[in-house]
Amino acid sequence: MAASEVNPANTVSSKLVLEHVSKSFRTRTLTVHALDDVTLRIAEGEFVCLVGPSGCGKSTLLNIIAGLERPDRGLVQANGEIIVGPGPHHLVMFQEASLFPWLTVLGNVLFGLKLINGLSVAERRERAEYFLELVGLKRFMHSNVHELSGGMKQRVALARALAPNPSVLLMDEPFGALDALTREQLYGDIQRIWSQHRKTIVFVTHNVREAVCLGDRVILFSPNPGRIREEFAIPLLRPRDINSVDLARYSTEITRVLKGYVQAEVAG
């Protein structure tokens, strides 16, 4: 069985290192401290979920790891190298429909592969088909994007993000816009794919249950300024069922702690 134990991040060599990362945005009327002194280590092959209410800076953190934004202060390293910009080593899968409507399903998966040097046309095609097979959509590869359901679109987005073989996969509330049933199917898929390929995954969500279902660790953020508040290891066996009682125990506890911070925020 795919029994997996938690990798204690500090004993294994870290895949991803963030040290004292801060970032703020200035609008016309106020300055938002999206991230304040965030330090985080993520091990190779670890599945980490970032949880918090909206506006707590978790998406900003993801964008910084993706290289789409630069931190004001602090250090961000992947594989021991400082991240200076976006690239196929740390890919993002977005919440919204980010598939390109002018390309077919296959064309979308090929898009990232074409940006990698040293792959022949046949190799690209083979890899694209492999990952479409992995998400169960190979027979839709010549379909147009608008012909797919919401869940299928996110599966294609997953295949597109996996195909260039990123060492870190970043997922920004990828299932947020889906209905509950489709989401549950995708939890199963993503656990299966993760146990087969052992990607390092950073997964942003505001759904505590989802985080407990997927993550080795759940990291709790609180807003204004965005900070890491607490960390929870989830030593449950995989594959996990989101409706299981064991899982509910963890998510109840985490939700209780989260509410405490949100209420403190409102009161303060």
Added chain:
Amino acid sequence: MIARWLAASLFFMFIVVAWYLVVEAHIWSPLLLPSPLSVFKYLRFAAEDGTLWEATLVTVRRLLIGYGLGILAGIPLGLLTASSRWCQDTIGVLALGLQTLPSVCWVPLALLWFGQTEAAMLFVVVMGTLWSLIIATDHGVQTIPPIYTRAARSMGSTGLHTWTHVVLPAALPFLLSGMKQGWAFAWRSLMAAEIYVTILSGFGLGHLLHYGRELNAMDQVIGVMLIIVVIGLAVDKTLFAPIEQFLHRRWGTARQ
């Protein structure tokens, strides 16, 4: 499909018959409203002696060259105005202003600058096309959901690759409507120029129209108008319809 063809044919036959009946009723002088038969006779005559073909060729050539130049310049300029605040404030404002100018206003200037030459004609057509294409491209690029470029960037797409592989295809629906509008403006400006100005290097359809009026030959005027309409339809069906079908299929925006 056959039913649609049939309906269209019946509709146009009905128009011609109605036209014929109105003429037969002798309400207006045939000088004002010639019968469809005499228009047809003119067209056959002009086709046989070659003037119609020659004029069509001259006009279509001017149109295609001027329109092509307008597109070649308009799309890059539109990309520029969409990507730089500075270009937006300069070229963008210029395009917005000049787009409101009826293109026939360029004719006197074109005559002064280029004389009675092909260059004057092309200039008017380009001025008719260019500005609306800049604005359509600019608008199209600015309307693209930012998620597309973010997704592309995260996969390692940069600079020119992002422009050609993401921004332009994403803006295609807007580019197409800009191109259609540009085409219509190109036609209008060329006809205006040909009607007003005699160009020694070639007599176009506009000239035929003009001389038809001078000679009180309404059959010629209406005949040439018909030819202009037919060319416009043909271009729409051959140039724009395939792109539109591609858009409908890929984007899923079919009307049915």
